[in-house]
Amino acid sequence: MTITLRQLAEQARSASRQLANLSTARKNEVLLACAEKIRENTEPILSANQNDLESADRLRSQGKLSDSSIQRLKLNVMKIEQMAKNFENVAALPDPVGQLQLATRLDAGLDLHRISCPIGVLLVIFESRPEVVVQISALTIKSGNAVILKGGKEASESNACLFGILDQVLEKFADLPDGTVSLLQSREAVSEIVQQNDCLNLIIPRGSNALVQHIQQHSRVPVLAHADGICHVYWDQSASFGKAMEIIIDAKTEYPAVCNAMETLLIHDQIPESEIRQILTNLQEAGVELRVCSLIMKKFGSELNGLIQVSEQDWATEYTDLILSVRLLSSLDEAIGHINKYGSGHTDAIITEDRSIAEQFMDQVDAANVFWNASTRFADGFRYGFGAEVGVSTCRTHARGPVGLDGLVIYKYKLYGSGQGVARYHEGGRQYIHQPLSRLN
């Protein structure tokens, strides 16, 4: 039986009300059952993935798909075991729902509690990696949200297979309603589903800046996402050379296609030329194209081959490739100014041995993640210890940086009274006491 997108959205809305009150034990039971079912179905998953890979290969030979997309699409036994483990890891995390965040006695017999609760219905749009189906479902089940997933076309068979497996598990639990997890496959469906403002509470588009902007323009539902990831490393004059080398190479070359890779290197002009030369050389040896400011060009243009003059546009570009903008500047303030002007508020790092310089950088750089002596690549939910992430946010409201379970809840206020109206507290009447309650009941 096919249902309309409107019905699908309403089903998710209705499911979300039931999911909000599932016990922690019950949610964990579901997650562990999913882990087991994924392991049992390793073969069918690989076979569905093989179909996707064959179609992808045809697209690649026509030049319509990149090698790195195919790498992201490809599953293997180890990745499937990781998916199963992902469910187990999320089951082991504390339940983000039902946490008492605030308790205040407004008056005798009038207690206010603030309790975390699920957001409701999420729409998550993602591209080629099929593992995302599993990662997001695990997080939404644990946080008591209903979710509508929309995967990339190139992973459609893998996604359908994974979704089918989860759906079989969910069907066995009578208290998990239809609409707990849904999968959309057609791209056209997205334009229609984002219009269901009254049923959707949050959209998380994981993908290109163009996708994020398209959603923001076509929907009134709040969007949690990162636009660009223009991450900077500022190499201060007070830096240790060894640390600079490890961090700069790691931030640029370890995985250049991702949003937390470095796009711009800012170098203090008091650093010895020999040190700068060595790091630029090592970057070039790792295959990095260097787009440099005129000061760098003047100093090193004759001895290092292939330096390119950077353009104004480059400073604001997320390459997601082995390309790096490089600028020489003469102060911490100039570095902070550059980052706040051209950055995207994602992740920016400083390399310095001076704590006060590091603190100034971390306080004044306006970004979700500000690092001292560590690679920008650490900006990630797994590395932060969140178990998994739904994405990285450069928004300034709700959740910022890598978003784990904490970002999938909101709260409600519960007031426990004994018959009061507010008129009792009018001028000359009773007074509010607003006493914080540390212990409850």
Place this chain on the structure above:
Amino acid sequence: MTITLRQLAEQARSASRQLANLSTARKNEVLLACAEKIRENTEPILSANQNDLESADRLRSQGKLSDSSIQRLKLNVMKIEQMAKNFENVAALPDPVGQLQLATRLDAGLDLHRISCPIGVLLVIFESRPEVVVQISALTIKSGNAVILKGGKEASESNACLFGILDQVLEKFADLPDGTVSLLQSREAVSEIVQQNDCLNLIIPRGSNALVQHIQQHSRVPVLAHADGICHVYWDQSASFGKAMEIIIDAKTEYPAVCNAMETLLIHDQIPESEIRQILTNLQEAGVELRVCSLIMKKFGSELNGLIQVSEQDWATEYTDLILSVRLLSSLDEAIGHINKYGSGHTDAIITEDRSIAEQFMDQVDAANVFWNASTRFADGFRYGFGAEVGVSTCRTHARGPVGLDGLVIYKYKLYGSGQGVARYHEGGRQYIHQPLSRLN
């Protein structure tokens, strides 16, 4: 010197970066100076307000402004003293910025901190009450945000006078940049300012549902607001009659024009007719027009004058007036179903002596504020002990219910490393420890 709206937005953005790093002591000093200056200027404020009142009076005689709008517009010595106190109260609240929310040791020499920080630039749009200039400025200064205020036309002289006083104070503090607080007066300016997506971080429209929807349709900036306030009281069969009487009368009649007033009363059909009759009679005596379901009409239509048959549309209407929809139903589930179908997720209350029924109601009703044996009118930042509120949110992300200082901050992640790249943690390398840190430094 006049500046363009674009320049104003850029000035606020730039100011926000400086404000983010003001010390608590400095912010409190500014707030106390504002309190003093407001008190000193009681006469000029009253005189500006008098000009607004005279214009308003002309509009009222033409039928263009209601009596209640004029009441909200009118200032007096006591209200001005309240404004001064408001600054002092907010100065006394804890600083919401710089709070350590999370600390995790990812590995030896690699510590992650999550620290609260301001959102950035807020745009707050409000209607006739001039006190709002003061309440919002106090909250934004304390939370380190820059704010652009847009007040109602009918309060333009009062708002300009209050803003001028604050501006004089802010100018005396050299570390408070231009753009800390700005005031827009023309309505046309709103359409242009909401387009400055790159400078604004959050819009808080306090006003009609139409205003909120207009903003949502014309801006890509996140919006924090309540749409309608369709608040319910469910009078369960297990209720104490005395509590029911106080709560129902208070929720409907104490201040019917506000968003947390009751719009619909749901009554369990096992409650004695004599009790229902008495409460309906008391509501009518307080001037409330009753729009009732057919069951109520059948039971009481002949003895109570003026009952009106309720329509489907009424259940979804925020009257903000002495009008009440009334429905008789036969179970808690039916009441929860009605509220989740017609409510606006603002505030809903149950009257019952049975704790388990109350808990079920509070868990299953999908609203920002769910109350047991208390009037819906308690849903308010002052009553909750937040010192003040920027508004009430029925959003499901960022902040919900009455929004105080807590809702005006987000956080950033600071990672303190010692030279690490992520490559160290690849398969077979180092392992993350993810140890929660309870004490720091």
